Amino acid sequence: MRREKQRVIPPAERATPDLDSGKYLVMWQGPQHPGITGNMSLRLVAEGDTVVDCETHVGYLHRGFEKLMERRLYMQNFPLVCRIAVPEPDFNEYCYAAALEELAGIVIPEKAVWLRTLSLEMMRLASFLMWIGGQAGAFGHGTIAQWSVTMRDYVLDLFEELTGGRIYHMYIIPGGVRGDVPAGFYKRVLETMAVVEKNLDDIELVMFHNAVFKMRAEGLGYIPRDWVDHYGITGPNARAAGVARDLRKDSGYLAYPRLDFQPIVGTESDAYERARLRLGEMYQAIDLIRQIVDMAPKDGPFRERLPNPLYWRIPAGETYVSAECTRGEYGFYVVSDGSDKPRRVAVRGPSYTHAVSVMERLVRGVNIADVAGLMVSLHTYPPEIER
Amino acid sequence: MSEKKTIPAPLANEGLPPEERGLFCDAAPREYEPARGAWERFLNWARSESLWLLGFGTGCGAIELRPLMTSRFDMYRYGIQPRPTPRQSSVFVIGGYASVKTLKRIVRSYEQMMGPKFVLALGSCTINGGMYWDSYNTIKRIDQYIPVDVYIAGCMPRPEALLAGFQELKRIIKSGGGEGQNEYARNFDWYKANQKKVIKDWNMPDYNW
């Protein structure tokens, strides 16, 4: 099979090219490179047009969230956390809120559970829509982004209606959610889903049945199955390698145990397979959203009352809450010392491993022109690496 | 502009190793001398209607550039398009907070841009530090380091607000008010001093042109 032949498994050991030999070209890709998702840079060493070594450089977006969170009250951190991963803020909100609720022993109302699930799945869809435009663009297919980013915008319109925010929703607040669904909202959700689904059909036709995309993506960035545990790979990157792990199923948080879905698993573990799998997860998200709209309780409170946020102290303890975001395991590790501010908050973003360790190894032996496509195929967001 | 100019001493490029100093420009930027009357007005019209955007999303704000570039908001129809390199760009969108590490790249990119060049600053973070007001790694006022032509309030500003910002920028350019580049040249020493105060490992030329 052609794909078999294309698969290259880069060696674990870093090559040490002799840079003074004149054989190699050192080049920086990023931070202001349109093909790089977010701001990070790759220091590439190329021999001819093949990359032989890569160092990742991150930190362009480092704002010191974990330090800032130690300076702020628990509730004050609520607007802060969503900024950690710009294209996908809701998972931050959920993990942070859930961690606090667990530490403080708060059980959120049923309606909040469903609205949170809805919000996370809509976010997943929006995030993937953004991503697929980038993935297609990185292989020179600009049309997809014209559609998918607009589809994402339609989902953001729903978010704006539900939460009052377009990018930063600040909706999943500790204790529940911040507001009920507006009248007629579910109807508009279903309408939007129909439009998105129709466009996804087109995207599938145009992008996945496309000789150019296939030629460039197939076999690119092959991740062997045994890397999954070794590098801590999660999410679609792991599932494309045939590892059926999905925290939504495994941890069974929020309303997921009551929803009907199965993790999508791939076999080929290359850029094409990962893209294909994410397309599948978009359809899956649409399906889940429809289920949620159908099953979510229409009445009841959407928020548990919390103590005065100005003095809210959380009993000493620690916890780690993770959720399956579009890229894999997203988690918040919160340590409380019993005071009104967290002692330590650490954020576990899947890109941490995907964009640094895995990327550095995968990129060896890849054609320079494919570096951007490879990187996008790992679906990485630098802000969650450096926080 | 008509006042007599003393020729400043060449830049030392002290951040660079001695053997590399000669490879880079050692002259400070100079102010742009406008053309006369109608010709300058024509130039300004042309500049304002072809805003070429540097494709460097420096902060959260970059997320709203994608919708702008694509079909729904379609900024091309307003004469705005992204370019991959500073050498081809005339507008720099500072998309919010700037960490020190990014600031270094911002300065470098800004200086590399062709004049006349304009800066659009998005959101709270560029005005007074925003939510990262107490962070050890983000600057609070971008106007301390590079001149800014238009500010857009919001966190994040919606794409429409960005478009409105571009309209305002166009208006400013057409009225001959896009003076940022000249301000930078005029106050070059001040900007440099500010930049070097926060960029501790200054290992690039003093003026990246």
Next chain:
Amino acid sequence: MDIKDFIAPFAVWKRAFEKPFTVKKPIDERPGAPRYRGFHMNDADACVGCGTCEAICMNNAIDLVPAAGREAKDGDSGLRPRIDYGRCCWCALCVDICPSGSLSMSNEYVWIDRDPDVFRYVPGVEAKPWDGSALGYRRAEGYRLLDEDRVPMPELGHAEAVASFLELVRGYSRAQAEKEADRCVSCGLCIASCPAHMDIPGYIKAVRDGDMDEGLRLLYETNPFPEACGRVCTHRCEEACSIGSGGDPVAIRWLKRYIADQVELSDYAKALPRGAAPSGKKVAIVGAGPGGLSAAYYLSMQGHAVTVFEAEEAAGGMLRYGIPEYRLPYPALDKDIGYIESLGVSISRGVSIGKDIELSKLRTDFDAVYLSTGLPVAYGLEVPGEDHPRVLDGVAVLARATRGEELGLGGRVAVIGGGNVAMDAARTALRHGATVDILYRRREEDMPADADEVREAKAEGARLVEKAIPLEVRDAPDAAGEAALFIWNEATMVQKEPGKRPVPEPIPGAVREGRYDSIIAAIGQGPDLSFIAESDGVPVKRFRPVVDSFGMATRAAGGAPVFAGGDLVNDRKDAISAIADGHRAAIGIDRLLYGKGA
């Protein structure tokens, strides 16, 4: 790869015939969603300037600044939030927490300027194009970050209450007190309204932290009657409470009581500061009410030897003789007084100034004198028949109840007046098994009594007769001297002058009468100043000693300086004001005795 992979991409062409996604005029065509978190709005009239928005704002984006045309007043700091759009992150936590609910957001989101310094404004004060926008973020129904409901105070049921003189209000448990204390936002608007300017946020914090000793210490900084004030204070603080601007005010009074109740008298000394070394100076205080004893406390803390002269047999003044036991049980009052006495303050009970000892003698024997004699004289009804034997005065009835004397009110009692004394008299009569009518010249909402008192009096069975202008008291035809007819004229409220309170105007012919065994007049009280002679040099105007800001009335030659305070001098005529006067006078006396300024 097959042939489809080369053909399928051309499907994109069909899109040429579809409606494009492009929005024609994005800036005009897409207003923010109805819930959009756009630029801030503030209803500056509803806003009380408490600064809770500033406290919750993690961006440090909000400053409180004086707003043009708004002065500080009770319950309004006169400050308004100014928002820095160089900081704001539009999280709207300020909207969610705002106690008054005055903050909201419009759905406007375009604000562009060349000048970075303009992005700061005081919403609601500086006009902006989006002011009054109907759309935009409001906090959702039923969603607030603060709890608008007060923790209910456990109280005796009304039926149970009227059957005895047991204390009505049981006091908070620890959990209840901490929950209630958690409602406070520490804005401090209340401090200005408290006549004693107590550190209310400070002691509420002590409740939250469970640090009762610290709480007690803060209470005693400005008020040595926490047990009494924790029960019967007129709590002006609660009227000023910012939480009260959008819900029930924090139960400041109950929390004060909670602190005092938690600490045993024997542990007070551990929590409270020690007095200064003896100064060798002697101060006489006339009247052992809250004002006099407060002055005594603070003077003795400064090391002065204090003697308090009290005409009655027990100390406490109106707190003891004017306030019934079910509101302020004597052991609680005794605890406050007991601590003051334990510091070495000597109280000479049963000594009446002007009768047993002259003021001039005090001026010679002591280094300073403080007059805090209150208002012992009840004013009469001033209607024909007011000296009928069944017309009693309210203060006297309450005092007799305190002394445990037989009241002999009979079965039907009328109480004339709408003040706290009237309510206390009515409820005391109820507890003696009488049916009680409360007759008041104006409407219920005009009553000077605390709304709670009125509500409880009614709940306990008193009948309220509003707009009843007293006309005459007559002997009851069949029971001369045993019962009386009270005759009143029904009135309507007439707004005679704009801006002033309406006047009750008798309705011609609407004369009513009622037969009562007792008629308790509680229309007002006055001072007894007969003990002040012209030679004492105390300036008096309209039956009030004239004093300076420290309460000093005279430092004329011929004797020690004389200070005065409490109901005798101030307009507020409540315990907390008397306490504040006593504290202020103590400071004044101390400064004078030590020659510090003044």
Next chain:
Amino acid sequence: MDATTFAAALDLALGREKAAVAFYRELSAMASFAAQKSTLAEFMAMEEGHVAMISGMKAKGSVALSPTVAVDLGLAARMDAEERPTAGMTFQDILVAAIKKEERSGVLYERLAEAASQPGLKSVFERLVAEESRHKRYFEDLYESEISKDN
């Protein structure tokens, strides 16, 4: 305006004000303690001020009084018939006496105004009625705020 009649009218008023001064002086003699005396002295000084004012108007030949009648709070009408205050008189006693006195003056001027045939003279008495009503209102306000606070 007929000077003699005008003068006669003012003389009458002057007489009443002087009687008032005498009234307070008499009470003051009866007073037993400082607070009573200072209050009576204050009210007496007010009346003396009125005496001086009316004398001035008489000398100038014109009445400079506002015709606006103060709102009647209706207290005086219902007050118990005047009693002679005693040595132990309270603030209430003094105020009641003062209110009643102002009321009686007002009633007198009212009757005179009704009886007056000349429009000019009528107006003088009407203005005096108004003046007395304002005095009464002053004391009534004081009564409401200081004495009858709770009713």
Next chain:
Amino acid sequence: MNELAKELAGRYGARGWHDIRKDLASVEVDAIRIRDVMAYLRDEAGYGHLSFMTAIDNIERGAFTLSYALRDHDARRGLIVHADVDRAEPTVDSIHLLWGQAWTYQREMREWFGIDFPGSPRVDEEFVLEGWEGPPMMRRDFDSLAYSDATYAERPGRVTHDPASHMREKLYPEAAQ
């Protein structure tokens, strides 16, 4: 106490097993045993997935507490392994050979807390910071606000008033003395 807790206690002196929730527990070991413990957990106990590594500055007791979060995907449970290291001389064995991404976390902790992991690749290189001259910034005694105020210019003109003191000034200034 479950089997694994006993096993860890017996082999490595692990203590303080605590079930945070039904699928998450924590346990404490000596820092010197950390590599052995992690290897055991990875190879023998099924905890094949390293979620993240981080540190907590317990300045009060002069220690950094390292937290290694592991996950056993098959058993669907997580384990957080704690180890205290001396705050004055924080050095820990590197586990970069056990997991392919561990070196990044170690590099991060080196930069953020000043904890050394000898032998870990590029551990002394700058990670997210550039030209940083201050102390490791995640230490509790590093004051972010003070650093920011001293380093980055702020827009002037901000001034606020405390309602309580403002009201005192306006309404009862005599009490201010």
